[in-house]
Amino acid sequence: MEVASSSSSSPHSIRLCHVRNSGFRDSRNFSSSSPPPPTPPLVPFCVYKAGVHSGHSLYRRSILRSSSNFSSKCFFHHSKKQIPALQHHPSRKVKFNRPYYYDNLYSQNRYYKYTVRRCELAEFGNSGAALPLAAHEVLAKVRGVCFYAVTAIAAIILFQLMLVAHPFVFLLDRYQRKAQHFIAKIWSTLTVAPFVRIEVQGLENLPPPDTPAVYVSNHQSFLDIYTLLTLGRSFKFISKTSIFLYPIIGWAMYLLGTIPLKRMDSRSQLECFKRCMDLIKKGASVFFFPEGTRSRDGKLGDFKKGAFSVAAKTRVPVVPMTLIGTGKIMPAGHEGIVNSGSVKVVIHKPIEGSDAETLCNEAKSTIAKVLNCQG
DSSP states (O other): OEEEEEOOSSTTOEEEEEEEOOOEEETTTOOSSSOOOOOOOOEEEEEEETTEEEEOOSSSSOSSOOOSSOOOOEEEEEESSOOOOOSOOOOSSOOTTOOOOOOOOOOSSEEEOEEEEEEOOTTOSOTTTTSOOOHHHHHHHHHHHHHHHHHHHHHHHHHHHHHHHHHHHHHHOTTTOHHHHHHHHHHHHHHHTTTOEEEEEOGGGSOOTTSOOEEEEOOOOTHHHHHHHTTOOOEEOEEEGGGGGSTTHHHHHHHHTOEEEOTTOHHHHHHHHHHHHHHHHTTOEEEEOTTSSOOSSSOOOOOOSHHHHHHHHHTOOEEEEEEESHHHHSOTTOTTOOOSOEEEEEEOOOBOOSOHHHHHHHHHHHHHHHHHHHO
């Protein structure tokens, strides 16, 4: 009888131990010329999962004993005296889900010959599974809680100022809404300053405040919005319609004149395109993330041509900007943590032209060049 162990390379996989009859000696029943009995199929007799052994065993104690170290080792054991005297005698025929079969009646010329083999995978189990979180991970979570607490308190207070100022802004500065953007700059600065240091390079490349333009940038994190608002420019973001339903934040976006967009709705995209062109003609600026969504690996994705079509049709300059470090501080998909670090904003020289394809390629290569240098 042979006991075999099958396992996978995964440290948390289930290990099935099997038993197989390897023949027995019986001089009374079998001759040397007669063929040996057929080998029954390999059937499981125990389960070894995540370090816990369950099931039946050929010994009174478990064959698969635990190991103090996780080194890979195998041992073989041959014996004919360690089969215990069991109380019941099942048939030799292996039935479905029967753990093993045996014959307790063995004598001098008839006994089982079996081999026990044990194999352990090197480094079985995850040694760090039960370890507590690292100190920097705990600190990042604490910083994340504090970050959102600060932004919520600041938003509640400053939103009241936006409500008071909105009637005057709507009548006197309906399109640019500089007063509302100044309040948004205060809000973003109060939120980011305690946690992140922002460095801005190329401020001289910004067009005059009253000059409409199309701003484009790479998109790595939720922190990008906070960073861009600290620049104090009154450009209109494009955002999903669902975010406008958020209390305080969504309402403030409405007061700022943020442009709603349904991503999978072609009709909404056409309306967004028309509204951007209308705002530019009225003297306002718009801001686009040409990638469409946040990059999860920090690499620059493909640019959509919508922003550059708006710039080409309205003949306004395209201002490329590169954001560096936001993805490491607040990674996409992990907005609940805030790591320590600094953010760098690189403002490039404006690009002008009447061909959307050319503007798109030039803006992408300008942003990618700086990202590759930093990477």
